[in-house]
Amino acid sequence: MTATDLKAGSDPLLSNYELGVAFDEMFGRAKSIRPAYQSVAQRLRELPSGEMDQRQRAADLSFLHQGITFTVYGREEGTERIFPYDLMPRIVTGKEWTHVEKGLEQRIRALNLFLNDVYHDQKIFKDKVVPAELVFSCPHYRKEMRGIKVPKGIYITVVGTDLVRVEEGEFRVLEDNLRVPSGVSYMLANRQVMKKVFPLLFQKYSVRPIDDYPRYLLQTLKEITPRQYDEPTVALLTPGVYNSAYFEHTFLARQMGVELVEGRDLVVHNKIVYMRTTAGLRRVDVIYRRIDDDFLDPRAFRKDSMLGVPGIFEAYRAGNVTLANAIGTGVADDKAVYAYVPAIIKYYLGEEPILPNVETYLCSDEKERAHVLANLDKLVVKAVGESGGYGMLIGPHSTKAQQDEFRTKILENPRNYIAQPTLALSTAPCFVEGKLDGRHVDLRPYVLYGDEVRLVPGGLTRVALKKGSLVVNSSQGGGSKDTWILYNDPAEE
Amino acid sequence: MLSRVADSLYWMSRYLERAEHTARTLDVHLTLMLDQFHESAPRRWHRLLATLSIDDSPEATEFDAQAVTHLLTVDNSNMASILSCVASARENARQIRDSISSEMFEQINRLYHHVKSTSFESIKTHGHSDFTSRIVEGSALFQGVTGSTIARGEGYQFIQIGKHLERSLMTIAMLKAYSEFYLSADGADEADSHVGHLDLVALLRCSSAFEAYCRVHTATLRKTNILEFLLLDRDFPHSVAFSVNNLFAALHSVGREGRGLDTGRTDRMIGRLQAQLTYANIEEVMDRGVIEFLDEVTSQLEGIHGGIQDIFIAYAIESELGA
Incomplete structure (x- = not known):
């Protein structure tokens, strides 16, 4: 059977599906169903009408009861919402994944070497591959980190890289998240709910399991312990219950079996970090911190931080505790430095990048700036230090007034902005108001770096739930899907 | 075990115990009032509040079954109402959800969502006993999963x-x-x-x-x-x-x-x-x-x-x- 034999056919759930210009994950041109999605399509045809609705409700309720929610502020009691979840799985074939996996490993190794260089010898500046002033002007550059040795030279222990698929389905890197990437708990929770709601469909596929993630994370964290000791004490540092990712912190701590600590649980004495337990103070070796650099230590960084631990930076500098990720990794995921990542890969590894970047214009460069200013209505402009979909101008969806606002901002502070072509992110079918409708998606796999680079075969597929929208961030109305990485590629079976 | 976690386990457990006790006590008293001589009613409302160690203000004399029911069930301005107790228990549980089993959290979380989504109108319409028995059952379920899903370590002892x-x-x-x-x-x-x-x-x-x-x-x-x-x-x-x-x-x-x-x-x-x-x-x-x-x-x-x-x-x- 070929891909074109099984068309969307007469089923209203599938046949009314509208294809846009973007690459679609499930349908090829002329609405042929891609081989990997044929069992999904078949299952959808078998389901009685109304069944999808019912299962969606079951899934939503399951998230609510498990408390997988984030809090929306502004109302009296803080309304809790679930992170919208779409029932339709996103499928990535084994072959596609192998390519992604190689590309990510290469990229993470190169970025880690870059960080090592930036905070030690700075050869890459001397060789004029990356301009020094670009790095020094980055708000996340930490001069306090110069010359500090981190265990095994590993700066970026946990990475979440945002990938998009463009044109004919080619994967590209849109963003590296090297500070405190979040969302991995949704990747794991989505899978659990999927198995609960669609067991039969799940069974038809050979989906690679992702449940090992917490175990790999713990192993990776133990590998970067500062002192050789049989059983290093690992803790996860959270800003607390009011943080929007709090669920994830509790989830990971429990799955790893480590203590979830807040700043107030830790004390530093003689440059050693302890946690306050019912049996007295206990030394901590490795801290997986989910607090930004700025808030880590009121003595070293922001003085008004109530979340941090006074003196923890001193303990870190003395090599008595490991922080993961290291401090100052934000220089390598700066959106302007991003433009240099292909060059960084070539410089340190002598290899061509496996996963290409998205074309990027630096507003700090005079020529490129002129191009950006002339094409504000076509490009996506991003502030380099922002994340979460904030500080962005999406040219084709913007008003003249918004473009003028960005023009002024760019001219005031060119270093702070970059621009990229407006990408047609791939679409995937989502279940919206009783029917399937295409929505733009991205993919965030999670990479761990300890004695080796580890990836679980999976990732978080984020969905821009508003039709036509290109912003997938949860803070901007994004949702997510379960992501299936297959062992075998159906086309080859 | 972290001191903060021990503290939260302790308070979670206290609040839930209190919610259960309040639900049972309210149910018993509302049933008792059906057999009351009218003139002794105010004194009994006072006694109910004293039973629950709630200071009764002078206006307590104005209490009737409805006012007391509201005060003790879903009145969020009363720190000792069932709603407040369940919410506090759940808030404590939320802060330490890595230290209790998922089953325990899910149980207390369900109970919370149930109480939070119950209006006083619906208690009046369906009678109080649906509500109070759901609380008593919720607490029993929580004790049950606690007994069967958590190791008998320090955390369990603080509970x-x-x-x-x-x-x-x-x-x-x-x-x-x-x-x-x-x-x-x-x-x-x-x-x-x-x-x-x-x-x-x-x-x-x-x-x-x-x-x-x-x-x-x-x-x-x-x-x-x-x-x-x-x-x-x-x-x-x-x-x-x-x-x-x-x-x-x-x-x-x-x-x-x-x-x-x-x-x-x-x-x-x-x-x-x-x-x-x-x-x-x-x-x-x-x-x-x-x-x-x-x-x-x-x-x-x-x-x-x-x-x-x-x-x-x-x-x-x-x-x-x-x-």
């Missing part, structure tokens, strides 16, 4: 400490509020009037003790027997002595897991209280004065609460690092 401390304090408050019934001046031991009888049954039912009492003492309600049963019985899970025994065991177990830290203080306090309740005899208690005895036990329990805070939760760092 037990919170539960039994709260339970014994609630039972004592209830015994005090009902003292007029078993401390009658006439000295007659058996409940004579209908009204007195109903009130004593209510007292037992608030602790789910009526059937258990009957098995031991038959349905003959003797005042000294009731007092003895709720205060000193070793086998009944809502008696003060039973709770204190469990408190003793849990505290002992926590202390053992600890360092060479001075748990002597709480050990001494709980040991003394346990001995007192184990070897007390009801006639002596009556002779010495029941109220005085209850007050003394209360202040000992409060001392134990303070001791737990000082030793396990909020100890001075200097004393730890001094060595």
Whole structure:
């Protein structure tokens, strides 16, 4: 059977599906169903009408009861919402994944070497591959980190890289998240709910399991312990219950079996970090911190931080505790430095990048700036230090007034902005108001770096739930899907 | 275990115990009121509030079944309402959800969403008992999954400490509020009037003790027997002595897991209280004065609460690092 034999056919759930210009994950041109999605399509045809609705409700309720929610502020009691979840799985074939996996490993190794260089010898500046002033002007550059040795030279222990698929389905890197990437708990929770709601469909596929993630994370964290000791004490540092990712912190701590600590649980004495337990103070070796650099230590960084631990930076500098990720990794995921990542890969590894970047214009460069200013209505402009979909101008969806606002901002502070072509992110079918409708998606796999680079075969597929929208961030109305990485590629079976 | 986590487990458990007790007590009293002589109603509402250690303001005299039901169920301005207690229990659980099992969190979270989505209108429409029995069941389910999903380590012990401390304090408050019934001046031991009888049954039912009492003492309600049963019985899970025994065991177990830290203080306090309740005899208690005895036990329990805070939760760092 070929891909074109099984068309969307007469089923209203599938046949009314509208294809846009973007690459679609499930349908090829002329609405042929891609081989990997044929069992999904078949299952959808078998389901009685109304069944999808019912299962969606079951899934939503399951998230609510498990408390997988984030809090929306502004109302009296803080309304809790679930992170919208779409029932339709996103499928990535084994072959596609192998390519992604190689590309990510290469990229993470190169970025880690870059960080090592930036905070030690700075050869890459001397060789004029990356301009020094670009790095020094980055708000996340930490001069306090110069010359500090981190265990095994590993700066970026946990990475979440945002990938998009463009044109004919080619994967590209849109963003590296090297500070405190979040969302991995949704990747794991989505899978659990999927198995609960669609067991039969799940069974038809050979989906690679992702449940090992917490175990790999713990192993990776133990590998970067500062002192050789049989059983290093690992803790996860959270800003607390009011943080929007709090669920994830509790989830990971429990799955790893480590203590979830807040700043107030830790004390530093003689440059050693302890946690306050019912049996007295206990030394901590490795801290997986989910607090930004700025808030880590009121003595070293922001003085008004109530979340941090006074003196923890001193303990870190003395090599008595490991922080993961290291401090100052934000220089390598700066959106302007991003433009240099292909060059960084070539410089340190002598290899061509496996996963290409998205074309990027630096507003700090005079020529490129002129191009950006002339094409504000076509490009996506991003502030380099922002994340979460904030500080962005999406040219084709913007008003003249918004473009003028960005023009002024760019001219005031060119270093702070970059621009990229407006990408047609791939679409995937989502279940919206009783029917399937295409929505733009991205993919965030999670990479761990300890004695080796580890990836679980999976990732978080984020969905821009508003039709036509290109912003997938949860803070901007994004949702997510379960992501299936297959062992075998159906086309080859 | 982190001190903060121990503290949250302790409070989670106390709040949930309180919610359950409030639900049961409210249900018993609303049922009791159906058999009331009208003129005694205000006094009974006062007593209900005293049972739950809620200070009744002067306007309490205005209370009727609806106002009291609202106050104790979904009134979020009342810190002691079932809604407030369940919300506090759940908030504590949320802050330590990595330290309890997913099943436990899911149970307490479901209960919270149920209470939060219940309006007073719907309680009025469907009657209070759907609501109160859901709370009692929710608490039972929570105890059940706790019993079957969490290791018997320190965390479990702090949950037990919170539960039994709260339970014994609630039972004592209830015994005090009902003292007029078993401390009658006439000295007659058996409940004579209908009204007195109903009130004593209510007292037992608030602790789910009526059937258990009957098995031991038959349905003959003797005042000294009731007092003895709720205060000193070793086998009944809502008696003060039973709770204190469990408190003793849990505290002992926590202390053992600890360092060479001075748990002597709480050990001494709980040991003394346990001995007192184990070897007390009801006639002596009556002779010495029941109220005085209850007050003394209360202040000992409060001392134990303070001791737990000082030793396990909020100890001075200097004393730890001094060595």
